[in-house]
Amino acid sequence: MLHDALIGPFTEFEFMRRALAAVIALSLAGAPIGVFLMLRRMSLVGDAMAHAILPGAAVGFLLSGLNLFAMTAGGLIAGFAVAILAGVVARSTGLKEDASLATFYLASLALGVTIVSIKGTNIDLLHVLFGNILAMDDQTLLVVAFNATVTLLVLAVIYRPLVIESVDPLFLRTVSRAGGPAHLAFLALVVINLVNGFQALGTLLAVGLMILPAGIARFWSRDLTVMICIAVVAAAVSGYAGLVLSFQTRVPSGPAIILVATMLYIVSVLFGRVGGIVRQLFPGRHLEA
Amino acid sequence: MAALHFHNVTLGYDRHPAVHHLNGEVAPGALVAVIGPNGAGKSTLLRGIVGILRPLDGSIHLGGLDSRDIAYLPQSAEIDRSFPISVFDFVGTGLWRGTGLFGGIGKAARGKILGAIASVGLNGFENRPIGTLSGGQMQRVLFARVLLQDARLIVLDEPFNAIDSKTTTDLLALVKHWHGEGRTVLAALHDMEMVRSHFTETLVLARGPVAWGPTAEVLTPENLVVAMRMCEAFDDSAAACAADDAHSRAA
Numbered sequence: 001m002l003h004d005a006l007i008g009p010f011t012e013f014e015f016m017r018r019a020l021a022a023v024i025a026l027s028l029a030g031a032p033i034g035v036f037l038m039l040r041r042m043s044l045v046g047d048a049m050a051h052a053i054l055p056g057a058a059v060g061f062l063l064s065g066l067n068l069f070a071m072t073a074g075g076l077i078a079g080f081a082v083a084i085l086a087g088v089v090a091r092s093t094g095l096k097e098d099a100s101l102a103t104f105y106l107a108s109l110a111l112g113v114t115i116v117s118i119k120g121t122n123i124d125l126l127h128v129l130f131g132n133i134l135a136m137d138d139q140t141l142l143v144v145a146f147n148a149t150v151t152l153l154v155l156a157v158i159y160r161p162l163v164i165e166s167v168d169p170l171f172l173r174t175v176s177r178a179g180g181p182a183h184l185a186f187l188a189l190v191v192i193n194l195v196n197g198f199q200a201l202g203t204l205l206a207v208g209l210m211i212l213p214a215g216i217a218r219f220w221s222r223d224l225t226v227m228i229c230i231a232v233v234a235a236a237v238s239g240y241a242g243l244v245l246s247f248q249t250r251v252p253s254g255p256a257i258i259l260v261a262t263m264l265y266i267v268s269v270l271f272g273r274v275g276g277i278v279r280q281l282f283p284g285r286h287l288e289a
Numbered sequence: 290m291a292a293l294h295f296h297n298v299t300l301g302y303d304r305h306p307a308v309h310h311l312n313g314e315v316a317p318g319a320l321v322a323v324i325g326p327n328g329a330g331k332s333t334l335l336r337g338i339v340g341i342l343r344p345l346d347g348s349i350h351l352g353g354l355d356s357r358d359i360a361y362l363p364q365s366a367e368i369d370r371s372f373p374i375s376v377f378d379f380v381g382t383g384l385w386r387g388t389g390l391f392g393g394i395g396k397a398a399r400g401k402i403l404g405a406i407a408s409v410g411l412n413g414f415e416n417r418p419i420g421t422l423s424g425g426q427m428q429r430v431l432f433a434r435v436l437l438q439d440a441r442l443i444v445l446d447e448p449f450n451a452i453d454s455k456t457t458t459d460l461l462a463l464v465k466h467w468h469g470e471g472r473t474v475l476a477a478l479h480d481m482e483m484v485r486s487h488f489t490e491t492l493v494l495a496r497g498p499v500a501w502g503p504t505a506e507v508l509t510p511e512n513l514v515v516a517m518r519m520c521e522a523f524d525d526s527a528a529a530c531a532a533d534d535a536h537s538r539a540a
Contacts, residue, residue: 039372160390164382167372167419174339174361175385175438222418224373 009247016243019133019253022144022200023239026209029148030193031231032155034210035217035224036186040166043211045101049187050194050207052082052105054112057195057203062119069143072195079191082108112203131202133243133253140199147196151189158182163224201254209235212261219272234264292317292354292442292473293338297347299530300330300337306345306530307333309497315475315490317352317441320468322488322504323477325516329494331477332364335446338475351442357386360440362431364447364477370420376430377415380406383437405433410459425456432460443467445476449483461487484508495519 056078060070090097161178197206217230242257291314308330409429
């Protein structure tokens with residue numbers, strides 16, 4: 001009975017196996033990126049970027065259908081255009097970078113939705129906005145896995161400067177010039193993983209599988225490495241449970257995954273070992289030293 | 290060869306000078322205190338030396354030192370204390386010059402890091418996240434990192450601000466130890482007693498240099514009064530500096 005509910009869907013249906021493989025690949029790459037987004041106080045920047053890449057991905061989508069290569073390339077171009085334009089406007093006018101970014105991503109989102117709805121159908125628009133991980137073909141799965149692999153390799157290369165830049169940017173500037181390139185490479189990884197999450201979760205929720213696991217991890221550890229591991233596991237568990245939930249009920253897969261992650265998040269906020277609410281309300285007697 | 294050579298250096302922000310026409314040199318192994326009122330340009334000068342700020346005019350020669358031969362302890366480090374990193378890992382970043390992007394932290398390096406943490410009196414703190422340290426402990430951690438950087442020129446910007454006397458004594462001993470090893474040390478300071486009794490050379494700065502030389506000769510009431518009289522505010526309608534024209538004509 002339990003076997004039928006929890007494992008049955010995956011042994012029985014190939015599309016469920018593909019979806020599971022995709023969600024695990026997304027978790028492996030996206031969750032560590034999410035942890036850095038959170039620690040660098042860029043969670044909402046990730047969200048803004050997710051909207052900003054929509055027109056690029058939409059143009060790619062219209063030119064070559066659900067080809068993740070075309071969508072990734074388009075998304076990268078749009079993402080960097082918005083990031084750089086926002087940076088330039090902020091630097092040359094004194095407008096704060098977040099205000100500037102907000103303007104550009106809203107414009108970008110409007111443009112993206114316009115492009116999709118003029119050229120495509122409403123189904124296309126729903127697909128781009130919310131994704132459909134259950135319709136994943138082999139080629140798309142390979143692209144998702146490829147992007148995840150690239151992400152982990154690049155992250156390994158920039159890990160040290162990225163960490164130092166997050167803690168003490170001035171120090172890194174005095175010992176090395178790696179800070180700037182590391183930051184740019186990190187932004188590129190954010191965009192790659194957002195585009196990667198498109199197929200599964202759509203533009204609006206792609207960032208969810210990055211940020212929510214990071215938020216969860218934050219309540220269970222004070223160590224960066226452990227945090228990253230917890231985030232990956234939390235993302236994969238949410239992905240798996242979300243797929244099962246979606247299979248057994250009529251909840252669409254993308255929202256189901258994010259809702260499961262949200263449940264885990266709420267549990268973590270309440271019962272987390274590091275700063276959880278229950279822990280704060282009942283901390284136990286104070287220590288001797 | 291001088292460790293540092295200032296050639297008509299003007300440093301500042303938005304064309305306004307904060308350090309104005311500084312000339313002079315620092316001998317290798319010197320222990321120099323930079324003093325002056327708030328806004329005198331002490332921090333600006335140190336930022337110029339470590340290369341974070343470009344001179345508006347003139348030049349600073351490092352006497353053959355690479356910028357990585359300099360260890361810099363800023364006044365208010367932009368450190369994100371909430372980032373989950375342990376004292377051990379944080380101090381370990383001081384080994385950057387040797388390890389770079391990928392170099393491993395081997396047994397010898399681990400020994401060095403533990404040694405540095407021990408010499409600032411923080412044994413047992415290795416695994417503590419930096420967010421749990423007090424202000425004085427954090428300053429000790431920063432000194433440990435400077436120690437590991439093994440730099441020939443050490444630049445300290447008001448390193449003893451808001452630090453209790455015990456910690457100050459310990460860290461000052463470290464500064465004197467560096468001096469004993471022949472490293473060049475520059476420190477911006479406010480405590481005149483400390484300067485008088487521990488620093489051999491002093492630069493009194495008030496935007497322009499007021500006096501520079503052996504501490505006993507330079508640290509006079511007259512010089513300090515001159516420094517204190519310095520006007521702090523920038524003049525928004527100031528004309529372009531004429532001294533530059535005179536200087537270039539003379540040259």
